[in-house]
Amino acid sequence: MNPETIKSELEANIPGCVLQLVTNASPCAQHSLLMDAEHAIAVATYLRDAAGLRMDFCSNVTGIDWPQREVSEKIKVKKLVDGVETEVDEVKKTVVPGYLEAVYHLYSMELKHGPVILRMRTQDRDAGVHLPSLMHVWRSADLQEREIFDLYGIIFDGHHDLRRLLMWENFVDHPMRRDYVDPDDYEYEPTAHDEVLRRAQQHRAEGGRQ
Amino acid sequence: MAYPSVSLTPQPEHVGTQLLEVSMGPQHPSTHGVFRMDVVLDGESVVKLKPVFGYLHRNHEKIAEQETYLGSMPYTDRLDYLCSLTNNWGYALAVEKLAGIEVPERAEYLRVIVGEMTRLQNHALLVGFLMQDMGSSGTPLMYAFREREKLLDLFEALTGARMMCNYMRFGGCRVDLPAGWLEHAKKVVDDFPRFLDEYEALLAGNEILMARTQGVGVLSPELAVSAGITGPMLRASGVNYDIRKVDKYGIYDRFAFRVPLGDHGDVYDRYMIRLLEMRETVKILQQALRDLPEGPIMDPKTKVRNFRPKPGEAYGRIESPKGELGFYLVSDGSPTPYRYRVRPPSLVNLTVLEEMCLGHNVADVVVILGSVDIVLGEVDR
Numbered sequence: 001m002n003p004e005t006i007k008s009e010l011e012a013n014i015p016g017c018v019l020q021l022v023t024n025a026s027p028c029a030q031h032s033l034l035m036d037a038e039h040a041i042a043v044a045t046y047l048r049d050a051a052g053l054r055m056d057f058c059s060n061v062t063g064i065d066w067p068q069r070e071v072s073e074k075i076k077v078k079k080l081v082d083g084v085e086t087e088v089d090e091v092k093k094t095v096v097p098g099y100l101e102a103v104y105h106l107y108s109m110e111l112k113h114g115p116v117i118l119r120m121r122t123q124d125r126d127a128g129v130h131l132p133s134l135m136h137v138w139r140s141a142d143l144q145e146r147e148i149f150d151l152y153g154i155i156f157d158g159h160h161d162l163r164r165l166l167m168w169e170n171f172v173d174h175p176m177r178r179d180y181v182d183p184d185d186y187e188y189e190p191t192a193h194d195e196v197l198r199r200a201q202q203h204r205a206e207g208g209r210q
Numbered sequence: 211m212a213y214p215s216v217s218l219t220p221q222p223e224h225v226g227t228q229l230l231e232v233s234m235g236p237q238h239p240s241t242h243g244v245f246r247m248d249v250v251l252d253g254e255s256v257v258k259l260k261p262v263f264g265y266l267h268r269n270h271e272k273i274a275e276q277e278t279y280l281g282s283m284p285y286t287d288r289l290d291y292l293c294s295l296t297n298n299w300g301y302a303l304a305v306e307k308l309a310g311i312e313v314p315e316r317a318e319y320l321r322v323i324v325g326e327m328t329r330l331q332n333h334a335l336l337v338g339f340l341m342q343d344m345g346s347s348g349t350p351l352m353y354a355f356r357e358r359e360k361l362l363d364l365f366e367a368l369t370g371a372r373m374m375c376n377y378m379r380f381g382g383c384r385v386d387l388p389a390g391w392l393e394h395a396k397k398v399v400d401d402f403p404r405f406l407d408e409y410e411a412l413l414a415g416n417e418i419l420m421a422r423t424q425g426v427g428v429l430s431p432e433l434a435v436s437a438g439i440t441g442p443m444l445r446a447s448g449v450n451y452d453i454r455k456v457d458k459y460g461i462y463d464r465f466a467f468r469v470p471l472g473d474h475g476d477v478y479d480r481y482m483i484r485l486l487e488m489r490e491t492v493k494i495l496q497q498a499l500r501d502l503p504e505g506p507i508m509d510p511k512t513k514v515r516n517f518r519p520k521p522g523e524a525y526g527r528i529e530s531p532k533g534e535l536g537f538y539l540v541s542d543g544s545p546t547p548y549r550y551r552v553r554p555p556s557l558v559n560l561t562v563l564e565e566m567c568l569g570h571n572v573a574d575v576v577v578i579l580g581s582v583d584i585v586l587g588e589v590d591r
Contacts, residue, residue: 024522024523024524025520025521025522026307026308026309026310026519026520026521026522026523026524026541027307027308027309027310027522028307028308028310028522028524030307030523030524030525056435056436057435057438057451058438059438059440059527059534059536059553060525060527060536060538060551060553062538062549062551062553064540064548064549103538105525105536105538105553109435109449109451112451112456115525117525138436138438139433139436139437139438139561139562140436140437140438140439140558140561142437142561143557143558143560143561144557144558147557151269151271164264165263165264166263166264166267166269166590166591167264167267168264175269175272176269176271176272
């Protein structure tokens with residue numbers, strides 16, 4: 001399964017679709033294809049139905065959080081130092097805006113090959129967290145997309161039942177995000193012990209014996 | 211004497227019926243853990259079913275992302291707490307893909323041996339619990355437990371723990387076999403078909419078993435593939451997909467074994483697939499125990515301390531007893547994984563629970579859920 005050929009096949013068959021090859025430096029070399037949200041369903045349907053591909057089995061669906069980060073790279077700049085032009089190393093910093101990513105691992109049960117890895121990225125991490133749901137292409141994305149919505153907060157448009165999966169309904173945040181801070185008073189409930197502590201504190205304030 | 215077929219209590223026409231909403235679980239013995247199904251019933255038959263997850267959620271993935279790579283290894287035991295060794299294997303396989311680690315031959319054999327033993331004890335337990343769910347209280351389950359305990363004794367002798375084995379390492383296994391283990395294992399494995407014969411003699415033609423399972427919870431192959439169902443449940447629907455055969459991870463290309471397939475995709479097929487798979491597993495085990503070579507059990511180049519894979523990502527998957535167990539890892543070059551994801555077979559296999567249960571009686575829901583084979587430690591993570 002060469003991702004380059006799949007990429008060119010998809011781009012030839014789906015008008016207006018531009019894919020980007022995301023290379024993977026690890027020894028397993030599982031490269032992936034980054035697709036835009038607009039053509040995602042067309043790409044997914046093509047991969048599922050095309051005769052030579054038949055990616056009928058969507059195995060794994062997951063999210064990744066990439067917060068805004070600074071990338072610093074060293075560049076050489078020519079500068080005048082004491083009247084002499086010399087090359088000086090300078091650190092150039094660029095800010096990469098944050099986004100959330102959904103990753104789909106596809107296999108073919110019919111032709112027994114794979115994986116083909118698809119990625120989609122949201123615009124940002126706040127308001128533009130919408131992605132199209134692929135659960136109507138592969139039913140296995142149903143619960144897994146719900147889990148991503150729950151833990152990462154990606155809103156999958158077109159999902160039939162987008163509710164929290166693992167956290168409880170009244171929970172507000174998305175705990176798998178990198179910047180999530182869990183509250184000190186998780187499930188805080190006043191207990192009889194609190195009343196005792198309060199009275200003890202009052203007692204101390206009044207100058208009572210410790 | 212023939213009884214009149216009319217109802218003895220008068221049923222006026224104007225008495226309507228109403229739907230009844232039942233919350234099965236979280237503390238229901240049939241849910242095999244803390245799992246809830248909100249079932250809407252029309253009389254006895256199910257018209258709607260919504261599974262509710264999360265009672266055992268502890269955000270395994272987040273915890274693993276704050277831990278070193280090796281530090282998560284004992285925690286994978288707690289995912290599917292009946293099959294800790296295959297969980298170890300799946301995780302080790304993913305990390306080996308990520309970092310490009312080779313596994314010595316003896317370690318591969320040891321992995322196959324303990325992994326297939328895990329499959330044996332899982333399936334034995336499942337068929338026992340399925341009988342329990344059908345109301346055959348005790349006896350078949352205890353027969354299964356008796357066999358399982360023999361395998362757990364072997365695990366304990368090898369790894370030090372019955373269930374939380376924490377046995378595999380990146381690039382091999384933690385300890386080598388103790389003296390006498392191999393002979394004992396051969397004996398247990400050779401005796402195992404006797405249990406299967408006994409079990410089949412007791413139950414295969416049982417009328418109650420057939421009445422309760424045949425035609426119940428039918429899953430079509432098309433829906434099974436689309437819904438990502440894997441493992442024995444998929445093969446019971448007649449789809450030939452076994453990752454041991456497809457990926458040939460480890461050394462599975464060296465063993466001769468067949469993949470049993472079902473015809474109807476009902477609960478009975480799922481039950482029989484497990485029994486047949488156990489027979490094939492015994493074959494694999496006999497070959498592996500016979501061919502086990504001498505040699506090292508760890509790749510000597512593997513770094514245990516300060517293990518930092520190069521930036522990249524990898525998805526590794528194995529055929530666990532419940533289905534496809536996958537681990538997806540993203541490394542940023544630090545000692546902790548940037549992203550650690552478990553692809554839980556139990557959770558994905560529950561996607562079509564509602565479709566399988568609709569129209570059946572509420573008592574069948576218990577049996578259908580039992581035939582899916584879930585462990586809540588893995589469903590909720």
